[in-house]
Amino acid sequence: MAVTELRRQPSLLRAAFERFIQVLLVFAAAISILTTAGIVFSLVFETIAFFSEVSIVEFLTETEWTPLFSIKKYGIWPLVTATVLTSAIAMMVAVPLGLIAAIFLSEFASDNIRRTVKPLLEILAGIPTVVYGYFALTTITPFLKNFIPTLSIFNSLSAGLVMGVMLIPFVASLSEDALSAVPNSLREAAYGLGSTRFEVAVRVITPAAISGIVASIVLAFSRAIGETMIVAIAAGQNPRLTFDPTVPVMTMTSYIVQVSLGDTPYGSLSYYTLYAVGFTLFIFTFILNIFSYWMVRKFREVYD
Template sequence: MADQTVATNGALDAGGVRIDPGFLMRRRVKDLLARFILFLSASVSVFVSAAIVYILISESLSFFEVVSIWDFLTDTQWTPLFTDAHYGILPLLSATLIVSGIALLVAVPAGTVLAVYLSEYAPPKLREGLKPVLELLGGVPTVIYGYFALLFVTPMLQTFMPGLNGFNMLAPGLVMGVMILPYVVSVSEDAMRAVPDTLREGAYALGFSRFHTAVRVVIPGALSGITAAYILGMSRAVGETMVVAIAAGQNPNFTLDPTEGAATMTAYIVQVSLGDLPHGSIGYQTIFAVGLTLFLITLLFNIAGFWLRRRFREVY
């Protein structure tokens, strides 16, 4: 009789409370709907990434049917829009790496020191007030950074370096270092804060000072996260557009001298995108060849960061 009542009016849970079958059905439908929405959200990012890679590769293949990969990688001239066209990526690549390297020389040491201070030395109230101020730097439009580099940093540097060109790679590199500083500080500080306090207490028990604890315990323990911060900053610097387009110039120049002007890969993409090149022309396809090169560079950085995180995670 009891079994018949349960079958008619619903199931009983472990506490003997009768559950409405309609409620179970609605909960099951909601669960399936939530799973579908989450799967769809995850699939969107994968689909967009795959679409970007497909467009870059398909358009670049048409470019490399006309220009050999060897000439593309070894030629020291980049004049795709001239009558005597050359398609060597080295001038754009060297400028991109030099500007990004200067930015890292500013952001890595300054970001690491600030992260150590916020994590180990700063009082809680100061930390909670200083971090948002630093992160506000990441919200400033990059075009403002570009004009700041051109109209303020470059004239200031020219007072110490009279021969400095108006368009150069040094000023935008320094400004980009300040621009990516919030990324390095935020991610590094979060990684340091995640180090268990028991490690710090053990170091203090052994007689370590706060500085030695930060250098010998906290930084090695958070090295995987700190490495991720450096890789994120490098990827951000390599992909920056407006700062270098405004302050470094748009003339491809194969040089290792940061006091000279040069065009980076992103600056060239902006320059050509604003033109009236016909779709499908070799000049138009250079955009995708340069974009594919930039994509591969950032991919290599991310792979290197993933490998370093795994390596240091195994060591520490």
């Protein structure tokens, strides 16, 4: 009976069905490649259209960015410096605090503390960035004004600080993964030689996990560069070439937001600036991502 049942199964049909399913799955996996291609092509084509009207030399040497004014100047530097400035401030907060939180969680905290702190970090990570922007504008800026009276309502300082807070859980969780991946035998050996807990954490475990930690910092920096809502809300809308953190500036992302919110006619030169700026932003983050990927691959300590 079993034999007849087996025979009843249409094996050819089944094989065809298996093939069909496999093709569907390949298609699903290929979507990611199509997405990348889509991103690159849409950015490249429109950027070429932009550079057919504005010379690339002006784009890279001009120090003013005024495409929406009557006297149009297309120098990307004010946007780039503002982006780097806010991101650098953010990293000054996120790297020390994130690393400390990671070392604390992985090497010092008892299971109980870890069970309470980790969800808290996850809550911080899950807060939408528009909420952080609101926080920067309505809480941090008035608070900082007590200490820096010349601070403008919109400034890169509070935007950067809050962005740093936003990135703490990101740095912490990635670095913690790297730290916990260091095998216990290293800890035990170091304790066996009479090291204190702190010495084990800082002199043995951290150097052993350094590739993962650096990769997490690089990724956080790339996040900071691409972060939009916090800077769009709290850092201002004034493109200017400065490293003064107390004045309003405009990052690449806030420019994209400004153009998108205005009614820029399709096909106009200011419409193409959106893509040129987007392309610059993409190149920045892409290089950082590749670098972090390479870091992890190249310098990973293998314990076997």
